[in-house]
Amino acid sequence: MSGEETCGRLKQLFSDDPFSRKLGIELVELRPGYAKAAMRLGPDHLNFNGFIHGGAIFTLMDQAFAAASNSHNESSVAVSMSVQFVNAPRPAGALYAEAKEVEKSRKLGLYELEVRDEEGKLICRSDGRVYRIGKPIVE
Amino acid sequence: MSGEETCGRLKQLFSDDPFSRKLGIELVELRPGYAKAAMRLGPDHLNFNGFIHGGAIFTLMDQAFAAASNSHNESSVAVSMSVQFVNAPRPAGALYAEAKEVEKSRKLGLYELEVRDEEGKLICRSDGRVYRIGKPIVE
Amino acid sequence: MSGEETCGRLKQLFSDDPFSRKLGIELVELRPGYAKAAMRLGPDHLNFNGFIHGGAIFTLMDQAFAAASNSHNESSVAVSMSVQFVNAPRPAGALYAEAKEVEKSRKLGLYELEVRDEEGKLICRSDGRVYRIGKPIVE
Amino acid sequence: MSGEETCGRLKQLFSDDPFSRKLGIELVELRPGYAKAAMRLGPDHLNFNGFIHGGAIFTLMDQAFAAASNSHNESSVAVSMSVQFVNAPRPAGALYAEAKEVEKSRKLGLYELEVRDEEGKLICRSDGRVYRIGKPIVE
Numbered sequence: 001m002s003g004e005e006t007c008g009r010l011k012q013l014f015s016d017d018p019f020s021r022k023l024g025i026e027l028v029e030l031r032p033g034y035a036k037a038a039m040r041l042g043p044d045h046l047n048f049n050g051f052i053h054g055g056a057i058f059t060l061m062d063q064a065f066a067a068a069s070n071s072h073n074e075s076s077v078a079v080s081m082s083v084q085f086v087n088a089p090r091p092a093g094a095l096y097a098e099a100k101e102v103e104k105s106r107k108l109g110l111y112e113l114e115v116r117d118e119e120g121k122l123i124c125r126s127d128g129r130v131y132r133i134g135k136p137i138v139e
Numbered sequence: 140m141s142g143e144e145t146c147g148r149l150k151q152l153f154s155d156d157p158f159s160r161k162l163g164i165e166l167v168e169l170r171p172g173y174a175k176a177a178m179r180l181g182p183d184h185l186n187f188n189g190f191i192h193g194g195a196i197f198t199l200m201d202q203a204f205a206a207a208s209n210s211h212n213e214s215s216v217a218v219s220m221s222v223q224f225v226n227a228p229r230p231a232g233a234l235y236a237e238a239k240e241v242e243k244s245r246k247l248g249l250y251e252l253e254v255r256d257e258e259g260k261l262i263c264r265s266d267g268r269v270y271r272i273g274k275p276i277v278e
Numbered sequence: 279m280s281g282e283e284t285c286g287r288l289k290q291l292f293s294d295d296p297f298s299r300k301l302g303i304e305l306v307e308l309r310p311g312y313a314k315a316a317m318r319l320g321p322d323h324l325n326f327n328g329f330i331h332g333g334a335i336f337t338l339m340d341q342a343f344a345a346a347s348n349s350h351n352e353s354s355v356a357v358s359m360s361v362q363f364v365n366a367p368r369p370a371g372a373l374y375a376e377a378k379e380v381e382k383s384r385k386l387g388l389y390e391l392e393v394r395d396e397e398g399k400l401i402c403r404s405d406g407r408v409y410r411i412g413k414p415i416v417e
Numbered sequence: 418m419s420g421e422e423t424c425g426r427l428k429q430l431f432s433d434d435p436f437s438r439k440l441g442i443e444l445v446e447l448r449p450g451y452a453k454a455a456m457r458l459g460p461d462h463l464n465f466n467g468f469i470h471g472g473a474i475f476t477l478m479d480q481a482f483a484a485a486s487n488s489h490n491e492s493s494v495a496v497s498m499s500v501q502f503v504n505a506p507r508p509a510g511a512l513y514a515e516a517k518e519v520e521k522s523r524k525l526g527l528y529e530l531e532v533r534d535e536e537g538k539l540i541c542r543s544d545g546r547v548y549r550i551g552k553p554i555v556e
Contacts, residue, residue: 018185019192022161046157047205053158054205054217055198062193066186078193079386080358080407081222082499084527084544086520088216103503103539107385108357108409110501110542122520125527125544127501129358129407131386218525219497219546221360223388223405225381242364242400246524247496247548249362249403261381264388264405266362268497268546270525296463297470300439324435325483331436332483332495333476340471344464356471359500366494 006073007031009138014067023056025063033101035067040094052089057124060097061113068099069109069130073137076109076130084125093118099128107132145212146170148277153206162195164202172240174206179233191228196263199236200252207238208248208269212276215248215269223264232257238267246271284351285309287416292345301334303341311379313345318372330367335402338375339391346377347387347408351415354387354408362403371396377406385410423490424448426555431484440473442480450518452484457511469506474541478514478530485516486526486547490554493526493547501542510535516545524549 011030015021020037023045029036039045039060047053062078069076089095096116103110113126150169154160159176162184168175178184178199186192201217208215228234235255242249252265289308293299298315301323307314317323317338325331340356347354367373374394381388391404428447432438437454440462446453456462456477464470479495486493506512513533520527530543 014187017187017192018183019195020186022183023194044157044161047159048153048156053156053198054201055162055194056158058197058201059192059194062197066193077227078224080224082360082544083220083222084546085217085219086527102542110503125519127499127542127544129501131409221405221499223407225388241403249364264380266360266403266405268362270548292465295465295470296461297473298464300461301472322435322439325437326431326434331434331476332479333440333472334436336475336479337470337472340475344471355505356502358502361498361500363495363497 003032006138007071010071010073013138014070017063020059020063023059025060027063027067030067030071032071033068033104035064035071035099037064037067037097038094041089041092046091050091052091054085057089057095057115058083060095061115061124061126064097064099065111065113065128068101068111069128070137075133075135075137077133078128079131080129082127086122086125089117089123095123142171145277146210149210149212152277153209156202159198159202162198164199166202166206169206169210171210172207172243174203174210174238176203176206176236177233180228180231185230189230191230193224196224196228196234196254197222199234200254200263200265203236203238204250204252204267207240207250208267209276214272214274214276216272217267218270219268221266225261225264228256228262234262281310284416285349288349288351291416292348295341298337298341301337303338305341305345308345308349310349311346311382313342313349313377315342315345315375316372319367319370324369328369330369332363335367335373335393336361338373339393339402339404342375342377343389343391343406346379346389347406348415353411353413353415355411356406357409358407360405364400364403367395367401373401420449423555424488427488427490430555431487434480437476437480440476442477444480444484447484447488449488450485450521452481452488452516454481454484454514455511458506458509463508467508469508471502474502474506474512474532475500477512478532478541478543481514481516482528482530482545485518485528486545487554492550492552492554494550495545496548497546499544503539503542506534506540512540
């Protein structure tokens with residue numbers, strides 16, 4: 001199976017995710033070491049205060065992180081994340097998360113994660129660490 | 140209004156949260172500097188891999204964090220969180236998050252956050268920082 | 279070699295550390311999964327502002343972390359740390375760091391780290407993650 | 418006093434730092450929102466294992482962070498840092514830390530911090546948060 005075929009099958013698999021589907025998250029791009037996800041905002045994403053819930057923002061970021069860190073078809077699990085909430089997004093439109101590989105060794109990986117709104121304003125930022133179990137995800 | 144009345148009204152307000160309700164999260168305890176939240180797990184909380192999604196675990200933790208850090212009736216916003224995923228929970232039963240105040244100054248606050256399963260096994264751990272805007276939440 | 283002998287030899291080894299010696303750090307206690315270190319403060323530990331330098335506080339904490347995470351005689355390396363600076367210490371007397379094992383699996387470990395002053399006031403707090411290479415440190 | 422004069426006086430002040438001088442750290446560049454620091458490595462920077470001590474790497478990074486976050490002549494204190502140790506540096510030559518402002522509001526600031534070796538290999542990475550007290554540092 002070619003690298004492109006593998007990435008296509010992984011993208012399909014990562015999209016078949018009950019929790020992120022429930023939140024309206026879509027995986028819009030996947031290539032080795034990189035992923036981008038989008039979430040259309042609605043009244044369901046609000047917290048008690050009328051702002052977008054931190055958990056919704058985190059989940060979008062985590063979805064891009066999981067996709068990028070498993071994009072090499074080597075099973076990886078998140079172990080540590082830092083989360084910096086920078087700006088509160090407007091409760092409308094969409095948010096976008098990007099995950100970029102900073103470092104990959106045999107057993108560990110580090111990813112830079114950012115969430116931005118439609119105008120490109122930074123909403124949230126994180127460094128995410130994975131431990132690589134290393135088993136292939138799709139054959 | 141007494142401290143107890145204030146806490147009761149805050150608890151009601153924090154429970155009226157569209158996003159955490161959508162996820163089945165319930166605020167089970169609130170007192171000054173402390174909160175506990177619960178989430179009953181179902182097929183909606185799963186990720187592509189059949190595990191509970193990191194975003195669901197984080198949201199439960201964040202809900203307890205928001206409640207505890209706003210429990211003094213001084214409006215606070217999360218600025219930084221560390222997240223340590225320790226054990227993957229079984230995809231059944233319930234999870235519990237506790238938030239405990241470690242430090243509170245006029246403008247900042249630090250909270251220790253833990254998510255455990257029904258047997259008390261540690262699932263996730265965090266230190267959460269807030270910046271206190273300080274306006275009263277309920278009059 | 280008994281567990282006690284191993285711990286004694288590790289404590290001697292960890293104490294023979296040029297950088298921490300230069301800073302006046304002493305490893306005062308070591309047992310499996312736990313370490314305590316102390317640092318006597320002097321004018322050398324100050325930053326441009328007359329406060330104890332964050333790097334001195336971190337190094338004390340890191341020294342306890344390294345000792346606790348290597349206390350099982352399985353070589354471990356720090357991969358991620360969160361750092362929360364809570365109170366600025368008085369620039370006199372001593373600081374103490376404790377590292378406690380929260381979780382230990384075959385390849386990973388999580389440690390709770392705290393620095394306190396002589397009155398027990400919390401100065402700094404961290405969650406530290408290690409990856410276990412697993413080779414014995416002393417034979 | 419012009420912005421350039423202010424930056425020059427701040428650079429001089431930040432360089433007059435007993436702890437970072439003891440470690441051989443030099444502030445090589447300072448402009449509003451940006452700082453770069455260097456540390457020449459020697460036998461004093463080693464840990465018990467013959468590697469550069471994590472505390473030395475952190476201190477270099479923290480020095481650039483403090484300079485960048487105070488570069489607007491508004492007093493700022495570090496509250497939270499994430500630390501990701503990526504590659505162990507060779508115990509020779511020099512290390513360089515850069516701090517770049519990601520976000521600045523009236524009371525908070527976020528900085529991206531990286532330590533690299535002479536070949537540009539990434540050694541350590543962090544997101545650093547400050548709380549702005551806001552008093553001028555030099556008149």
